[in-house]
Amino acid sequence: MATVLYITANPNAQGASYSLTVGEEFVEAYRSANPNDEVIRLDLFQSDIPQLDADVFSGWGKLGAGTAFAELTDAEKAKVGRLGQLVDQFVAADKYVFVNPIWNFSIPPVLKAYIDAICVAGRTFRYTDKGPIGLMTDKKAVHIQASGSVLSPGSIYADSEMGHRYLDSIMKFIGVPSFEAIFVEGMAKSPDQALAIKERAIQRAREVATSF
Numbered sequence: 001m002a003t004v005l006y007i008t009a010n011p012n013a014q015g016a017s018y019s020l021t022v023g024e025e026f027v028e029a030y031r032s033a034n035p036n037d038e039v040i041r042l043d044l045f046q047s048d049i050p051q052l053d054a055d056v057f058s059g060w061g062k063l064g065a066g067t068a069f070a071e072l073t074d075a076e077k078a079k080v081g082r083l084g085q086l087v088d089q090f091v092a093a094d095k096y097v098f099v100n101p102i103w104n105f106s107i108p109p110v111l112k113a114y115i116d117a118i119c120v121a122g123r124t125f126r127y128t129d130k131g132p133i134g135l136m137t138d139k140k141a142v143h144i145q146a147s148g149s150v151l152s153p154g155s156i157y158a159d160s161e162m163g164h165r166y167l168d169s170i171m172k173f174i175g176v177p178s179f180e181a182i183f184v185e186g187m188a189k190s191p192d193q194a195l196a197i198k199e200r201a202i203q204r205a206r207e208v209a210t211s212f
Contacts, residue, residue, distance in 0.1 A: 134175020
Protein backbone atom coordinates (compact mmCIF):
# COMPACT_ATOMS: atom_id res chain seq x y z
CA MET A 1 0.00 0.00 0.00
CA ALA A 2 1.29 3.45 -0.95
CA THR A 3 0.66 6.77 0.79
CA VAL A 4 -0.20 9.81 -1.31
CA LEU A 5 0.25 13.27 0.22
CA TYR A 6 -2.27 15.57 -1.47
CA ILE A 7 -0.99 19.12 -0.91
CA THR A 8 -3.26 22.02 -1.81
CA ALA A 9 -2.43 25.73 -1.72
CA ASN A 10 -5.65 27.53 -2.62
CA PRO A 11 -7.82 29.59 -0.24
CA ASN A 12 -10.96 29.17 -2.34
CA ALA A 13 -13.60 26.47 -2.14
CA GLN A 14 -13.43 23.72 -4.75
CA GLY A 15 -16.33 25.13 -6.76
CA ALA A 16 -14.50 28.44 -7.16
CA SER A 17 -11.14 26.92 -8.07
CA TYR A 18 -10.00 25.36 -11.32
CA SER A 19 -6.95 23.79 -9.70
CA LEU A 20 -8.92 22.20 -6.86
CA THR A 21 -11.64 20.95 -9.21
CA VAL A 22 -9.08 19.20 -11.39
CA GLY A 23 -7.24 18.00 -8.29
CA GLU A 24 -10.35 16.33 -6.89
CA GLU A 25 -10.92 14.55 -10.19
CA PHE A 26 -7.32 13.31 -10.00
CA VAL A 27 -7.88 11.97 -6.47
CA GLU A 28 -11.12 10.23 -7.46
CA ALA A 29 -9.48 8.55 -10.45
CA TYR A 30 -6.44 7.59 -8.38
CA ARG A 31 -8.56 6.01 -5.66
CA SER A 32 -10.52 4.04 -8.25
CA ALA A 33 -7.28 2.68 -9.70
CA ASN A 34 -5.58 2.18 -6.31
CA PRO A 35 -8.31 1.39 -3.74
CA ASN A 36 -5.85 0.15 -1.11
CA ASP A 37 -3.68 3.26 -1.11
CA GLU A 38 -4.04 6.01 1.48
CA VAL A 39 -4.56 9.64 0.44
CA ILE A 40 -3.62 12.19 3.10
CA ARG A 41 -4.90 15.71 2.55
CA LEU A 42 -2.82 18.71 3.55
CA ASP A 43 -4.61 22.03 2.98
CA LEU A 44 -1.84 24.57 3.49
CA PHE A 45 -4.26 27.45 3.99
CA GLN A 46 -5.93 25.53 6.82
CA SER A 47 -2.70 24.27 8.39
CA ASP A 48 0.02 25.65 10.61
CA ILE A 49 2.93 26.22 8.22
CA PRO A 50 5.62 28.22 10.07
CA GLN A 51 7.74 30.59 8.05
CA LEU A 52 11.47 30.51 8.57
CA ASP A 53 12.04 33.37 10.99
CA ALA A 54 14.27 34.41 13.90
CA ASP A 55 12.67 31.87 16.26
CA VAL A 56 13.26 29.02 13.83
CA PHE A 57 16.86 29.87 13.12
CA SER A 58 17.53 30.48 16.81
CA GLY A 59 15.95 27.14 17.73
CA TRP A 60 17.84 25.26 15.05
CA GLY A 61 21.07 26.91 16.13
CA LYS A 62 20.56 25.91 19.75
CA LEU A 63 19.73 22.32 18.83
CA GLY A 64 22.79 22.17 16.59
CA ALA A 65 24.92 23.34 19.50
CA GLY A 66 23.60 20.56 21.74
CA THR A 67 20.77 22.30 23.57
CA ALA A 68 17.90 19.98 24.47
CA PHE A 69 14.58 20.63 22.73
CA ALA A 70 12.90 21.14 26.12
CA GLU A 71 15.21 24.07 26.79
CA LEU A 72 14.07 26.08 23.76
CA THR A 73 11.71 29.01 24.19
CA ASP A 74 8.01 28.33 23.76
CA ALA A 75 8.03 30.05 20.36
CA GLU A 76 11.08 28.09 19.23
CA LYS A 77 9.58 24.79 20.34
CA ALA A 78 6.25 25.47 18.64
CA LYS A 79 7.76 26.46 15.29
CA VAL A 80 10.69 24.04 15.17
CA GLY A 81 8.49 21.20 16.38
CA ARG A 82 5.85 21.88 13.73
CA LEU A 83 8.49 22.06 10.99
CA GLY A 84 9.74 18.68 12.15
CA GLN A 85 6.22 17.22 11.89
CA LEU A 86 5.85 18.52 8.34
CA VAL A 87 9.11 17.05 7.08
CA ASP A 88 8.37 13.75 8.88
CA GLN A 89 5.03 13.54 7.09
CA PHE A 90 6.61 14.40 3.74
CA VAL A 91 9.38 11.81 4.05
CA ALA A 92 6.92 9.11 5.13
CA ALA A 93 4.75 9.54 2.03
CA ASP A 94 5.43 7.68 -1.21
CA LYS A 95 3.81 10.06 -3.69
CA TYR A 96 3.00 13.75 -3.78
CA VAL A 97 0.32 15.77 -5.53
CA PHE A 98 0.80 19.55 -5.47
CA VAL A 99 -2.24 21.66 -6.39
CA ASN A 100 -2.09 25.44 -6.68
CA PRO A 101 -3.03 28.53 -8.67
CA ILE A 102 -0.49 30.89 -10.16
CA TRP A 103 -0.36 34.29 -8.49
CA ASN A 104 1.71 36.91 -10.30
CA PHE A 105 3.66 34.23 -12.20
CA SER A 106 4.52 32.28 -9.02
CA ILE A 107 3.10 30.05 -6.29
CA PRO A 108 1.13 31.24 -3.24
CA PRO A 109 3.47 32.23 -0.37
CA VAL A 110 2.18 29.45 1.88
CA LEU A 111 3.40 26.85 -0.62
CA LYS A 112 6.85 28.45 -0.60
CA ALA A 113 6.78 28.26 3.21
CA TYR A 114 5.91 24.58 2.96
CA ILE A 115 8.78 23.92 0.56
CA ASP A 116 11.10 25.61 3.05
CA ALA A 117 9.74 23.24 5.70
CA ILE A 118 10.50 20.07 3.76
CA CYS A 119 13.89 20.98 2.30
CA VAL A 120 15.91 19.80 5.28
CA ALA A 121 19.51 18.61 5.16
CA GLY A 122 19.76 15.04 6.34
CA ARG A 123 16.09 14.36 5.66
CA THR A 124 15.26 15.16 2.03
CA PHE A 125 18.79 15.92 0.82
CA ARG A 126 22.34 15.74 2.12
CA TYR A 127 25.52 17.66 1.54
CA THR A 128 28.54 15.94 0.02
CA ASP A 129 31.96 17.11 -1.10
CA LYS A 130 30.51 17.19 -4.62
CA GLY A 131 27.46 19.22 -3.66
CA PRO A 132 23.97 18.40 -2.33
CA ILE A 133 22.33 15.09 -3.24
CA GLY A 134 18.58 14.43 -3.06
CA LEU A 135 17.37 11.59 -0.85
CA MET A 136 13.81 11.21 -2.17
CA THR A 137 14.86 8.97 -5.04
CA ASP A 138 12.06 6.42 -4.53
CA LYS A 139 9.23 8.98 -4.70
CA LYS A 140 7.11 10.45 -7.48
CA ALA A 141 5.09 13.63 -7.80
CA VAL A 142 2.44 15.37 -9.88
CA HIS A 143 1.77 19.10 -10.11
CA ILE A 144 -1.66 20.51 -10.96
CA GLN A 145 -1.44 24.23 -11.64
CA ALA A 146 -4.09 26.70 -12.80
CA SER A 147 -3.50 30.11 -14.39
CA GLY A 148 -5.63 32.64 -16.21
CA SER A 149 -2.97 33.05 -18.88
CA VAL A 150 -1.19 30.35 -20.85
CA LEU A 151 2.19 29.90 -19.14
CA SER A 152 3.22 26.33 -19.95
CA PRO A 153 6.40 25.53 -21.89
CA GLY A 154 6.21 26.84 -25.43
CA SER A 155 3.93 29.77 -24.63
CA ILE A 156 5.03 33.40 -25.03
CA TYR A 157 5.00 33.81 -21.24
CA ALA A 158 6.82 30.59 -20.43
CA ASP A 159 9.98 32.39 -19.34
CA SER A 160 7.97 34.35 -16.77
CA GLU A 161 6.33 31.26 -15.24
CA MET A 162 7.95 30.60 -11.87
CA GLY A 163 5.48 28.16 -10.32
CA HIS A 164 5.98 24.80 -11.98
CA ARG A 165 9.57 25.63 -12.90
CA TYR A 166 10.33 26.34 -9.24
CA LEU A 167 8.69 23.16 -7.97
CA ASP A 168 10.43 21.17 -10.70
CA SER A 169 13.78 22.52 -9.49
CA ILE A 170 12.91 21.59 -5.91
CA MET A 171 11.84 18.07 -6.85
CA LYS A 172 15.11 17.58 -8.70
CA PHE A 173 17.02 19.03 -5.75
CA ILE A 174 15.53 16.54 -3.30
CA GLY A 175 15.89 13.67 -5.77
CA VAL A 176 12.30 12.97 -6.87
CA PRO A 177 12.84 11.28 -10.26
CA SER A 178 9.32 11.69 -11.67
CA PHE A 179 7.45 15.00 -11.67
CA GLU A 180 4.57 15.37 -14.11
CA ALA A 181 2.63 18.58 -14.80
CA ILE A 182 -1.06 19.12 -15.48
CA PHE A 183 -1.71 22.70 -16.55
CA VAL A 184 -5.17 24.25 -16.34
CA GLU A 185 -4.57 27.51 -18.15
CA GLY A 186 -5.95 30.26 -20.33
CA MET A 187 -9.37 30.69 -18.73
CA ALA A 188 -8.99 34.47 -18.33
CA LYS A 189 -7.40 34.81 -21.74
CA SER A 190 -10.24 32.91 -23.41
CA PRO A 191 -13.23 32.96 -21.04
CA ASP A 192 -15.52 31.51 -23.67
CA GLN A 193 -13.28 28.42 -23.67
CA ALA A 194 -12.97 28.12 -19.88
CA LEU A 195 -15.28 25.13 -19.56
CA ALA A 196 -13.56 23.26 -22.39
CA ILE A 197 -10.15 24.04 -20.88
CA LYS A 198 -11.27 22.64 -17.54
CA GLU A 199 -12.71 19.51 -19.11
CA ARG A 200 -9.50 18.84 -21.05
CA ALA A 201 -7.49 19.23 -17.85
CA ILE A 202 -9.84 16.88 -16.00
CA GLN A 203 -9.42 14.26 -18.71
CA ARG A 204 -5.66 14.65 -18.51
CA ALA A 205 -5.77 14.38 -14.71
CA ARG A 206 -7.74 11.15 -14.90
CA GLU A 207 -5.26 9.67 -17.37
CA VAL A 208 -2.24 10.62 -15.26
CA ALA A 209 -3.90 9.38 -12.06
CA THR A 210 -4.45 5.86 -13.36
CA SER A 211 -0.72 5.37 -13.94
CA PHE A 212 0.57 7.43 -11.01
